[in-house]
Amino acid sequence: MDYVNVEDAKNENGLRLALTMGVPGPWSQAAKYIFEYKNIPYIPVTQKGGRDNPELFAWTGHRNAPVAVYEDEAPCVGWYEIIMLAERIAPNPGLVPGASAARAEMFGLITEIASEGGFAWLRRLSLIGMLFATSDDPKVRRTPEVLAARYGYSKAAAVRAEAGCADILNMLADRLRTQAAGGSEYFVGDGFTAADLYWATFSQLAAPMAEDLNPMPPNLRLAYQAPATLPVDPLLITHRDMIYERHLSLPLDF
Template identity: 35%
Template sequence: MVASVLPSPWSEAAKGVLRLARVPVLAVRYRSGDAETAAWMGASNVPVVRYDDELPRTGWAEITQLAARLAPDRGIVPSDDAARVRAFGLLHEIAGEDGLGWNARAWMIHAGLESGGARGFPLPVARYLSSRYALTSDAATRAPRRVRAVLSLLDAELARARAAGHAWLLGDAPSALDVYAATSLTPLVLRDDAECPAMVPSLRGAFASLRDALGDAVSPALVAHRERVIERPITL
């Protein structure tokens, strides 16, 4: 189950990781308020991945681990213990609580509430998400700082990989880290309407206000890496 409003970084990453793993999937778009589908998927949030009779997976780590288990030779996460610990730490900085995606969303929620919907999310969306995620004023205030901090971290990781002669963040082949980095950068850099024609105008406006607020915080190297992920082995 994935989000019906495009692009959700977490839903797009789940699709991308499973595609990288070459695991056949049936993607179903979930619309808020669809009680029957929510009951079937066993959760009230997306993405949700169901596999055989196992419990539904809703977290980025559980979904990533499932993809790695189903495709052990595809390099979804490193096989080396120390490298895998590092990879999951970086993934958490991108997709976990208080990570890049979390704080970019908090930033757009706060901007929508503060501006009456002129910036960030439209006011009804901002109010709904603020309540859903129990956004506090402290969290909203620190969101811009955390977004910039994680961007700096990713930029340094990319520079480290390049200096070691690697084409991707963790080596010579794409991994879940590349996928999550690319999808989480989308709200921060997306400018071409053709890349995501199904995006609703209000969401496009929220992303635009986030880009304006960030300025040049997303380095050209990160922008180029995102484009490479999208253009090469994975279509997100």
């Protein structure tokens, strides 16, 4: 990925997309794939994970990623507004179903995967705990300290989060089973939607793909790998492998 720094990116037109550099942050990866899938060109902008990112903050009012800035519009940061921005810039190919019932199902599923209190939000709490456990060096601990303050980590919260993660993973697997019984390989209806894209990218937080497909730093790979106690149904992994193979580019680029 050829990252551009904030100072240069803010003088450009079109879509500028701040992404967490050097790690496969799932919110950033999902945003990147949404624009990629729709062939919407963007300038990747540097966000440094676990840092203050003062330049990004001065430009957009946000210190984390993704942040999508389109022309002179207000920055989009939430997954919902990023999907809707992409749908507006390039309605085809669509990632959001036309029927309201299917739309409600799809956005509900992504909420469980990516919103506050959802699978990745909860998973991140134990991941921050793992990062703390890797070193006593104050310099190394600076990153998890920033993330802990940003995303509400405590030891107790990380322990509580496991049950929530398990519940959501079971719900997602049940959903795929129900869909399969009706003849569909996808989360909603008969075709690829943003729900499939979000699960595929966020599944890295439970079962990171092999090094050749997801060349992430080794200490982070350890933290991303779900503990044996978390129920990662093989169906969920078969689904994500199929989604990457059919609809998304590999290897991961960050």
